[in-house]
Amino acid sequence: MFGKFAERYAKFKRYVKWLYSLYELNTQIAICEPWEKVFCHVLLGCCVSLILYASYAYVPSYCLLLISILMPISSNTNITNNMICTETEAGICSDSQSFLT
Structure with missing residues (x-):
């Protein structure tokens, strides 16, 4: 074994x-030389981590929507149902809730 x-x-x-x-x-x-490899790996790691942090910090609702689309869980409610807005005659949402955050 x-x-x-x-x-x-x-x-x-x-x-x-x-x-x-x-x-x-x-x-x-x-x-590349070994020190250049380390520099490139650190630079690539920093770029990836900044992209992941920015997507988590600045667009969490879009990330949650993407996660709910990719991995649907039957016990959770659909996030898109919370984003439905009834528009008035002026074409704006009647709710005071912001749908961008």
Whole structure:
């Protein structure tokens, strides 16, 4: 049993190394020096984390709507039902609730 686990772990390790080398070759980081690789990885990590933070902090209702569309849960109410607005003759919502947040 342990041999089978070790074999699967070795196969998974080779697969992760292969994905990392594929990432390096596709982004042309493979030709950089080690300090340049670290700089590129940190820069990429910062950009991804800023995008994730901004999407969480500034557009949470859109993120929740996207999550509810991608992973529907039957116990939760549909978020789009809360965004329905009855318009008056002037074409604006009669509710004082803001639908942008």
